[in-house]
Amino acid sequence: MSTGVNLKELAAELKLSPSTVSRALNDSYEISEATKKKVISMAEKLNYQPNPFARSLRENKSKTIAVVIPERMSNFFSKVVDGIEEVTQEHGYHLLVYCTHEDVDREKKIVNLLMNGRADAIVMSVSSQTSDISHLTRLHERGFPLVFFDRICPAIPTTKFITNDYESGFEGTKHLIQQGCRKIAFLMLSKELSITKERHRGYLDALRQAGLSPEPQLNITCCQEEEENIESIRKLLTGPNRPDGILSSVEKLALATYHAVKRTDLKIPNDLKIISFFSNLSIASLLNPSLTTITQPAFSIGEECAKLLIKKLTKPRQPDLPNQVITIPSHITIRSSTIVL
Amino acid sequence: MSTGVNLKELAAELKLSPSTVSRALNDSYEISEATKKKVISMAEKLNYQPNPFARSLRENKSKTIAVVIPERMSNFFSKVVDGIEEVTQEHGYHLLVYCTHEDVDREKKIVNLLMNGRADAIVMSVSSQTSDISHLTRLHERGFPLVFFDRICPAIPTTKFITNDYESGFEGTKHLIQQGCRKIAFLMLSKELSITKERHRGYLDALRQAGLSPEPQLNITCCQEEEENIESIRKLLTGPNRPDGILSSVEKLALATYHAVKRTDLKIPNDLKIISFFSNLSIASLLNPSLTTITQPAFSIGEECAKLLIKKLTKPRQPDLPNQVITIPSHITIRSSTIVL
DNA sequence: CTGAAAGCGCTTACAG
DNA sequence: CTGAAAGCGCTTACAG
Numbered sequence: 001m002s003t004g005v006n007l008k009e010l011a012a013e014l015k016l017s018p019s020t021v022s023r024a025l026n027d028s029y030e031i032s033e034a035t036k037k038k039v040i041s042m043a044e045k046l047n048y049q050p051n052p053f054a055r056s057l058r059e060n061k062s063k064t065i066a067v068v069i070p071e072r073m074s075n076f077f078s079k080v081v082d083g084i085e086e087v088t089q090e091h092g093y094h095l096l097v098y099c100t101h102e103d104v105d106r107e108k109k110i111v112n113l114l115m116n117g118r119a120d121a122i123v124m125s126v127s128s129q130t131s132d133i134s135h136l137t138r139l140h141e142r143g144f145p146l147v148f149f150d151r152i153c154p155a156i157p158t159t160k161f162i163t164n165d166y167e168s169g170f171e172g173t174k175h176l177i178q179q180g181c182r183k184i185a186f187l188m189l190s191k192e193l194s195i196t197k198e199r200h201r202g203y204l205d206a207l208r209q210a211g212l213s214p215e216p217q218l219n220i221t222c223c224q225e226e227e228e229n230i231e232s233i234r235k236l237l238t239g240p241n242r243p244d245g246i247l248s249s250v251e252k253l254a255l256a257t258y259h260a261v262k263r264t265d266l267k268i269p270n271d272l273k274i275i276s277f278f279s280n281l282s283i284a285s286l287l288n289p290s291l292t293t294i295t296q297p298a299f300s301i302g303e304e305c306a307k308l309l310i311k312k313l314t315k316p317r318q319p320d321l322p323n324q325v326i327t328i329p330s331h332i333t334i335r336s337s338t339i340v341l
Numbered sequence: 342m343s344t345g346v347n348l349k350e351l352a353a354e355l356k357l358s359p360s361t362v363s364r365a366l367n368d369s370y371e372i373s374e375a376t377k378k379k380v381i382s383m384a385e386k387l388n389y390q391p392n393p394f395a396r397s398l399r400e401n402k403s404k405t406i407a408v409v410i411p412e413r414m415s416n417f418f419s420k421v422v423d424g425i426e427e428v429t430q431e432h433g434y435h436l437l438v439y440c441t442h443e444d445v446d447r448e449k450k451i452v453n454l455l456m457n458g459r460a461d462a463i464v465m466s467v468s469s470q471t472s473d474i475s476h477l478t479r480l481h482e483r484g485f486p487l488v489f490f491d492r493i494c495p496a497i498p499t500t501k502f503i504t505n506d507y508e509s510g511f512e513g514t515k516h517l518i519q520q521g522c523r524k525i526a527f528l529m530l531s532k533e534l535s536i537t538k539e540r541h542r543g544y545l546d547a548l549r550q551a552g553l554s555p556e557p558q559l560n561i562t563c564c565q566e567e568e569e570n571i572e573s574i575r576k577l578l579t580g581p582n583r584p585d586g587i588l589s590s591v592e593k594l595a596l597a598t599y600h601a602v603k604r605t606d607l608k609i610p611n612d613l614k615i616i617s618f619f620s621n622l623s624i625a626s627l628l629n630p631s632l633t634t635i636t637q638p639a640f641s642i643g644e645e646c647a648k649l650l651i652k653k654l655t656k657p658r659q660p661d662l663p664n665q666v667i668t669i670p671s672h673i674t675i676r677s678s679t680i681v682l
Numbered sequence: 683c684t685g686a687a688a689g690c691g692c693t694t695a696c697a698g
Numbered sequence: 699c700t701g702a703a704a705g706c707g708c709t710t711a712c713a714g
Contacts, residue, residue: 004456004483006691017701022693032699049457053403054691056394057706064437072419073621082413085440094459096405097438099426115345116390118435142345226623258627280414282567286599288629347707358685363709373683395707398690 005046014042025050065309066096066119068110070127070151074251075279076298077125080149083302084123091310093120102189102224104129111135114144120313121145123305126153128190145312145321147305150296154194157323161304163296163330165195169202171332172247172275172294177210179273179338181245185218185236187253199249199277217241222253229253233260237272245338248276258287273338281333289336296330304328346387355383366391406650407437407460409451411468411492415592416620417639418466421490424643425464432651434461443530443565445470452476455485461654462486464646467494469531486653486662488646491637495535498664502645504637504671506536510543512673513588513616513635518551520614520679522586526559526577528594540590540618558582563594570594574601578613586679589617599628614679622674630677637671645669 005013011021016039024031024039025048031039042048056062065088069077085095096119100107107127112135114122122139125148133153140146140156152160176184186203188196200219207214220236222229233256236243248254254276258268266272268289278284278293285291304326312318352359357380365372365380366389372380383389397403406429410418426436437460441448448468453476455463463480466489474494481487481497493501517525527544529537541560548555561577563570574597577584589595595617599609607613609630619625619634626632645667653659 007693008691018692019694019702020700023700026693028694030699035699047456051398051691052457052459053394053397054706055693057392057398057690057708058692058694060706062394072423073416075414078413078419081438082440094437094454095439096435097422098436099423113435115388116393118393255623255627259623282596282600283624286596286628288627348709349707359708360686360710361684364684367709369710371683376683392707395690396709398692398706399708399710401690 005048006051007048010039010043010046010048013046014039060117061120061313062118063092064094064096064119065306066098066114066122066124068098068100068107068122068124070100070102070125072099075283076150076251076296079279079298080125080302080305083299083304084306085302086299087303087306087310091314093310093313100127102127102129104132108135111139115139115142121147121309123147123149123309125149125151126193127151128193131192143320145309147309147321149301149305150195151193152195152325159308159321159323160325161301162195162198162325162327163301164327165198166202166205168277168294168330168332169199169247169249170206171202173203173206174210175292175332175334175338176245176247176273176275177206177212179245179269179340181243181273182212183215183218183241183243184212184245184247185220185243187220187222187233187246187248187250187257189222189250189253191221196249199247203247215241218243222250222256226252226256226259229256230259230263233257234263237261237264237266244272246272246274246276248274251276251278251280254278254291258291268337269340275332275338277330284333285335287337292335292338293333294330295333297328300328346389347392348389351380351384351387351389354387355380401458402461402654403459404433405435405437405460406647407439407455407463407465409439409441409448409463409465411441411443411466413440416624417491417592417637420620420639421466421643421646424640424645425647426643427640428644428647428651432655434651434654441468443468443470445473449476452480456480456483462488462650464488464490464650466490466492467534468492469534472533484661486650488650488662490642490646491536492534493536493666500649500662500664501666502642503536503539503666503668504642505668506539507543507546509618509635509671509673510540510588510590511547512543514544514547515551516633516673516675516679517586517588517614517616518547518553520586520610520681522584522614523553524556524559524582524584525553525586525588526561526584528561528563528574528587528589528591528598530563530591530594532562537590540588544588556582559584563591563597567593567597567600570597571600571604574598575604578602578605578607585613587613587615587617589615592617592619592621595619595632599632609678610681616673616679618671625674626676628678633676633679634674635671636674638669641669 007018011018024036098110146158149161204214275292284293348359352362362380365377439451487499490502545555616633625634
């Protein structure tokens with residue numbers, strides 16, 4: 001690729017030294033206004049674009065942030081990335097986006113590649129398969145700015161953005177109980193995830209508060225294969241210990257449940273009520289019956305992650321990212337999947 | 342961020358020159374196997390990672406590909422990006438992903454920023470608002486490797502990947518006609534897009550072949566606001582010239598149609614049949630009634646774009662990307678939204 | 683087979 | 699207010 005004119009050529013054209021031109025373009029106080037004007041207008045005329053790698057090499061920063069997510073085909077993660085981009089773009093940052101496909105090995109490879117400084121910071125949501133976190137520990141111990149959201153890593157002392165998962169699990173379960181459910185199944189992606197644990201804690205506490213006994217058989221851990229998930233759920237729904245309510249901690253398992261129900265004689269909400277963490281509201285209301293949802297503020301989460309990192313990266317002498325958990329609340333929207341008319 | 346050890350330090354540790362170490366790591370034929378082994382093992386021990394910017398500066402390539410899409414909250418575009426990543430990751434390439442949000446100004450800004458060599462190539466799908474293409478022409482004329490998919494720019498002589506849009510439009514319309522539709526509405530995002538034009542041509546030809554007259558009032562151009570789209574469609578459905586069939590050239594307009602129908606007394610498929618370009622098959626079959634879809638091979642499209650670029654970028658002395666249109670066929674899946682039982 | 687030197691395109695401490 | 703020089707960390711033509 002032929003990059004256009006470089007600093008030296010621009011300087012020659014202006015009969016100035018590269019030093020002066022560089023300073024003028026970077027709006028240094030050492031340069032007269034007259035020179036700055038001349039330089040800037042010539043730079044525009046010749047369409048001068050500084051070489052980003054020369055600059056990165058020199059300044060030891062890349063103006064790039066890496067985003068690592070477990071999947072792209074998810075409204076939630078797409079919205080988070082949109083939120084991140086909204087903030088970072090304004091500050092001239094670029095986004096490298098990587099998808100782990102819920103695979104720790106891929107996650108490790110990606111994280112290790114990022115160790116070389118290609119990005120100035122990482123914002124990530126870990127894969128559901130992640131239990132060994134040595135790659136993340138190493139990254140953080142090297143002083144690499146790292147922020148987690150949603151699928152956070154509690155053991156790593158940095159800033160994490162989550163939603164009020166305990167409360168959502170509690171309130172979601174309570175809502176099902178209020179609608180008459182007595183046997184409530186909890187669908188999850190992985191027991192290892194801290195958000196799953198939180199949501200599950202909320203679920204258990206709501207059961208206990210209502211005097212219901214938690215039944216481990218009603219907890220289903222799902223996999224990556226949609227068809228397999230549908231079948232596990234179908235079996236649960238047609239088995240001896242059949243639930244009358246489902247709390248799904250993942251968007252895709254709500255869809256799998258709808259598919260599973262279609263393979264039975266059951267009717268939502270009469271025979272089975274369902275509430276799910278779900279981001280795509282347009283689709284939630286088109287499902288049949290429309291789905292009661294717990295919606296996380298995905299866009300805001302992205303924005304907050306980005307704002308924090310931009311502050312850290314653009315202001316001089318910023319301290320390390322504080323070891324704290326920032327909670328942005330979700331909201332529940334009740335629709336037909338939990339209400340018998 | 343503290344990058345680890347550099348080449349010079351690694352060389353010192355090995356009591357070799359940086360030149361030799363560099364060559365050994367790059368597996369040069371000039372270096373003895375013994376030395377290579379020593380170097381590689383020490384590099385691993387010290388966890389040496391070459392500085393990507395020094396390398397990019399030196400070699401004038403970034404090992405990065407930029408992807409520019411009009412929206413992230415789309416199953417189609419997400420899958421394409423997944424396909425691109427699948428191929429590029431294997432070759433050590435990184436992906437900068439930018440979203441234009443269907444806004445030409447944002448698109449121009451992004452494209453102009455990419456002019457400086459931050460990425461070695463661009464794969465993009467233009468915004469529905471794009472009519473002035475000077476930014477793209479300039480990019481291409483500078484010799485920048487550029488590939489289009491789906492929302493292509495016919496005027497720019499490079500490789501474009503599309504689906505058989507004319508045929509899909511034709512077959513989709515024909516299917517509606519066979520199911521008894523006589524007044525078929527065509528929903529689109531923008532008349533400017535070449536894929537819209539192709540799909541629309543197919544639609545018109547199918548009408549003509551069936552002896553039906555194309556009615557311009559049955560062509561609806563939509564916007565970015567979901568609510569606004571729903572209302573335009575609702576008005577169409579309740580107006581004097583009410584359609585009995587809809588061909589939606591965009592996923593989101595199929596959803597808007599379902600929402601619009603819910604605001605009327607109409608029943609799908611009895612009063613209105615609908616077929617749509619749609620990528621999320623799990624959701625298509627959960628809609629009520631399930632949606633007849635035209636599905637584009639999104640993942641393959643991504644893979645093909647990436648394969649072409651990788652070939653161009655990794656092999657020496659490759660010619661310019663050929664000015665050709667490569668068609669990968671879509672497939673139609675008939676579901677309940679077009680079939681009266 | 684190995685090394686010394688130049689250079690990719692910037693920025694900035696140092697000098698004037 | 700401006701310029702000459704050094705250096706960021708690599709790779710590779712040149713020399714031996």
